[in-house]
């Protein structure tokens with residue numbers, strides 16, 4: 089079982105070492121912008137490292153959007169981030185399921201499909217895209233699993249992967265008991281777990297991560313999800329080196345990893 093953390097992008101390998109992490113995730117550009125990835129000096133070191141690397145796409149990226157001025161740059165960003173992520177040897181690019189302003193989810197799923205078609209016509213995706221479930225919104229493509237199933241009908245054939253966030257699932261109103269089986273019945277796979285506690289209550293719709301055992305989720309359910317999935321796990325929790333090291337230690341201790 090490989091466990092790690094979402095860290096600052098300046099020197100991810102140093103951050104991983106400070107936490108004893110076997111996996112790291114970071115951003116390649118300002119997550120609140122539509123900016124292209126920033127060129128890095130540590131590409132060779134990242135590729136050579138024994139630490140598994142995952143890249144998180146910017147939050148603004150929303151390929152499901154009905155708005156051209158969001159959807160078109162989002163498609164392009166998906167490609168530039170996928171290429172830059174492959175360049176650093178990443179095992180996957182995590183992209184939020186997105187949402188449909190105005191509410192026609194069918195159009196959102198069709199737009200997701202078009203994003204994969206666009207990518208195929210633009211040379212293909214050089215690494216797996218891992219679609220992540222989200223916590224909030226009524227028009228989210230990957231909050232409720234009935235919608236996730238519709239999304240997968242649209243994109244499954246393109247080899248999309250899945251990232252399960254425990255905070256988002258809980259706050260999004262999906263029971264964590266037996267969740268891995270429910271997800272796998274839809275997607276057939278879980279590539280990564282985001283192992284986070286939730287400050288917000290069940291079905292609150294709040295995307296507010298907390299340290300394991302500090303929030304509303306029973307940590308045993310997070311451990312059970314990691315174990316059942318067999319996937320690597322990343323904590324996206326507060327508290328820097330100290331807070332995240334404690335979360336990683338808790339997961340290792342309880343899972344016997």
Ligand SMILES: [Zn+2]
Pocket residue numbers: 220253282324
């Ligand atoms: Zn997450």
